[in-house]
Amino acid sequence: MSEHKPVVAVTMGDPAGVGSEVIVKGHARASRDAIPVVVGDADVLRDAVEVSGSPLSIRTVDDPADARDDQEIIDVIDLDNVSDLSYGDLREAYGAASLEYVERAIELATSGAVDAITTAPINKQATRMAGSEYAGHTGMLADYTDTDHYSMLLVEDDLRVSHVSTHVPLSEACDLVTEERVFQTVRVTDDALRSLDVDAPTVAVAGLNPHASDGGLLGDAEAEEIEPAIERAQNEGIDVVGPESPDTVFSQAAAGDDVDCVVAMYHDQGHIPIKMLGFESGGVSGVNVTIGLPIVRTSVDHGTAFDIAGEGIASEESLVDAVELAARMARN
Known part of the structure; x- marks a missing residue:
């Protein structure tokens, strides 16, 4: 070589x-x-x-x-x-x-x-x-x-997005939002960011429900699965925040607001913001990385x-x- x-x-x-x-x-x-x-x-x-x-x-x-x-x-x-x-x-x-x-x-x-x-x-x-x-x-x-533990990471300019699930029906994707899967996705995301020259990465985790459930008013996945996964990752020394409202966290990350990657809960939640950026100039850009x-x-x-x-x-x-x-x- x-x-x-x-x-x-x-x-x-x-x-x-x-x-x-x-x-x-x-x-x-x-x-x-x-x-x-x-x-x-x-x-x-x-x-x-x-x-x-x-x-x-x-x-x-x-x-x-x-x-x-x-x-x-x-x-x-x-x-x-x-x-x-x-x-x-x-x-x-x-x-x-x-x-x-x-x-x-x-x-x-x-x-x-x-x-x-x-x-x-x-x-x-x-x-x-x-x-x-x-x-x-x-x-x-x-x-x-x-x-065993891997994820899809999409990269478009300053926006990076990894995924808890990808090519499954939406109803199944919701069932795949478990503490273990969210935790493992955060872990492999942190590792991947370091291989991309991000020395001290900050990972933001998107909620599954609108407004990250708004304190439990709009669902319980955040309290029952996502928050415990974030706490586990924090206990391992990973700089991770959330669950964040999915309708704002991607634009904040794209703007460079102290977030190096967003963990999306399912395929389209993560792909839509990436492709909005990658396709907006009439070209086709963006990269898909299998991490883990x-x-x-x-x-x-x-x-x-x-x-x-x-x-x-x-x-x-x-x-x-x-x-x-x-x-x-x-x-x-």
Whole structure:
């Protein structure tokens, strides 16, 4: 591996989506901070070069150690598992291919052959058609690395948000707000912030109910589950506050009001403020980090975008940010 730059395995994502395009369009900028090695299909990447009007060339390598620190060449570990390419199509074969990219990247990371993983988007319907029981990357990464306590952390500029639950129905998400899950999310969030160069992090925990239940008038999850979890974390020396009213805590954190991360109780509570910031300029930015793993994994914070795949108009901002953040975490 490089003595100066971390080697980051970048999985190509669903072949029918925008993953290959954003990898090609973001390569020159991403390679300033890392040596990216794509795990995917070389022919699909070559097609993305044409779609993007890029001057880059594609080179196949068998080992990440053979990757070059070159902004004009994209090195790829070619799994050669896409027989024909049709952008925007939902196919079992594409779901299976995208899962193979992730599996290989995990092998490389756990063996130390790469320093981190950045994932382009997979399509959950396609992976389900291919037989996967996982709702996305996160559960798969946790199982493959034997990780019990983990969380999704989203990063957009100064706003960071971790989650007690993510891809479950809202009714189930409410049931998952337990003292143990909230406590473990706070703990892995504190650890992750330190790997992001936050020396003495302050974590704010959002309430589940409106106005954090308003003293019990609007629910009891805060008093019965969230407050005891916060007290446990404080007793372990973690600087954590809350439960805070969810309709104000995210804007306070984004403004830098002495809060380094917000723990959200469920998927949309945390994703909406992040995506409001990341999408407001017409681009697509923001990074998804799986925290609590023994390896570094970041991801783009957008989907496969089948509706624009193959048109050469997908934004590479999130991919570039994800590789840069993976490199920074790997260095730490």
